[in-house]
Amino acid sequence: MKKLPFVKSAGLAVAAVILALFLLHGLGLLGWWDNLLARVFSPVNQSLQRFGTSVSQNYRDASDQRDAAEIIRQKDQEIAKLLAINAELTAVKKDDRVLKDYFKLTQENKFDYLVAQVLARDVISRDAVKRNKLIINRGARDGVKTGLLVVDQAGVALGKISQVKDHLAELSLLNSNDCQVAVKIQSDAQTMGIAQGELGLSVRLDFVPQSKKVEVGQLVVSSGLEPDIPSNVVVGKIKSIDQASVNSIWQKLAVEPVANLEDLSFVAVLMPKQSFSFE
Amino acid sequence: MWLRVVVISLVMSLVAAVQIAFLPALNMSATINLALVILVLSVFVASRRSALFCALVLGLIFEAWSFWSFGAMIVILTLITILVSLAVDNFFTNKSLYSYLLLIVVMTLIYELYWLLVASLPAPIMIDQAFAWLLLQKMAVNTGTGIVLFYMTLGLSNSFQSVILIKKKY
Structure with missing residues (x-):
């Protein structure tokens, strides 16, 4: 041999x-x-x-142009709906301003934004289907820790910090399997649930009781039940309700993230402010 | 010798940067595995020691950027280099485009199965349709990259040239 x-x-x-x-x-x-x-x-x-x-x-822009006519038609419809909503909101705005001032006192001072640059997508995708983890240039030395929420420039949720090194951190996007966010549906009932990524492609909303009435298009925001995550950060909109799950205890809802999770160069980590200490 | 070490380190650093930052940002459904293709190519055109050194340098750089358990990257990259070397020494010629491409396909399979195993531990691996389809796509893009790099190497080096059969019309 x-x-x-x-x-x-x-x-x-x-x-x-x-x-x-x-x-x-x-x-x-x-x-x-x-x-x-x-x-x-x-x-x-x-x-x-x-x-x-x-x-x-x-x-993507080049390929999107083919569908431009259809997109314009859909956007026109959305604008018409938004105008109607806007009229209602203007009336509410006056009262809201006063309440907001009170709210700012307690809420705004609790969190800082730490802007970070996206350095890479994960070297190896854990979900083996789609890359949905980003590596950012902020780490433990900057005060980043696991579980913190990450938002885009509009303040819309992108995902959560899943792992941290000294100078780097891994951001699991909302559609990542290991990203779970405690959320509520913005409606009169303020229904609570947990938004979780599915196969790196979509986000599903679990643990919503069957008794709660949910409609497609309702806004999903963070509930604030998790430590270090503020409430009312926009996560997405209800996309569909799984009819097959009608007989189970919980409803299964599909959520469409509002933020664009594809082309990200900068993100902001929502940092809780250090609590005051005498040391 | 040291000059070679420096040159290899610089080239592998560039390869790692492209692999980590540029290729995934393209958002292709199957990302090209440039590092794997370069390692297979290095066994064909460079010495075994140089190829192993490439694997170690690439592995160490990837480890710094990876959030997996330490060593997972170094182990698979050196394993691939050793397997390709063994295959070339015992079963294939190192002067053929086809053996080179076949090894790229086989190593892509091993690489993806390895990460599937690591990702699913301690549970057993589950190969579903989505994974199989992605694997095929990765094999295709890696083979395409391998062909491009092969002809680039052919122009720059004579490592392959000595036995490339060129049909001449007399």
Whole structure:
């Protein structure tokens, strides 16, 4: 049988190197390497990520033009509906302003926005179907921790921080399997539920009792029941109600995220303000 | 020797940056695995030691950006390099486009199954239709990338050229 000199010489050396790396990592002696790479690669990755996103955006814009007529017709209908809603809201606005001032006192001072740049999509997708995790250039050293909500420039929810390193953090988008947000449906009943990503493609709303009346198009916002996540951050709109689940205890609702989860270059992490201490 | 180490490190850093930041941002349904293709190519055109060094450098850079358990990336990249080397030493010629492309396809399969296994641990792996379809797409885009890199290498280096059969009309 033919000898395998490659395995004998280099194979052992590689095994030794890998074992040494595991040992160094286990002892926490490779942290500097992660930090160094994060700092050195960040500018390059930011540029490459932005370039890739713009290429993808241009391609999508070009293909979208074919459907432009249909989109304009739909938008006209939406504008007509929004005008009607706007008329009602103007009346409510006066009262709301006074209430808002009170609300600001308690709510606004609790959270800060930490703007972060998207450096990459996850190197390997955990869902094996669609990449729905982003790596951002803020980490534990900036005060980012797991479970914090991330929003876009309009303040609409994009997802939650799922893992953190010193200078990097992983953002699980709303449609990611491991992203769960406690939400409520904006209606008179203020129905509570949990929004969870499904297969990296959509968001479903679980644990909504059958007794609660839900309509397609209603707004889904964060409930504020989770620590470090404020209430009333827009998550999405009810897209459809699963008729097959009528006989079960809970309703199954499909939610359409309001934010564009595809072309993201910047995001903002909602940071809770440090509580006052005497130390 | 040190010059080679520096050059390989720089080239692999560039490959890693493109793989991490640029290719996923294109939002293709199946992202090109440039790192895997480059590793297979490196076994064909460079020495085994250089190919292994490429795998280690790529693995170490990916580890810094990956949120998976430490070592998951280094292990699969070195494993792929070793498997390709063994295949080339024992079963294939290293001077053929077809063996090179076949190895890209096989290594894509191994790579994706490995990550499916790692992702689903401790549960057993479930191969569904969506995964199978994505795997086929990845095999196709990696093979396409492999062909492009093969002809680029052909123009830049003579590693493949010595036995490329060119039909001449006499």
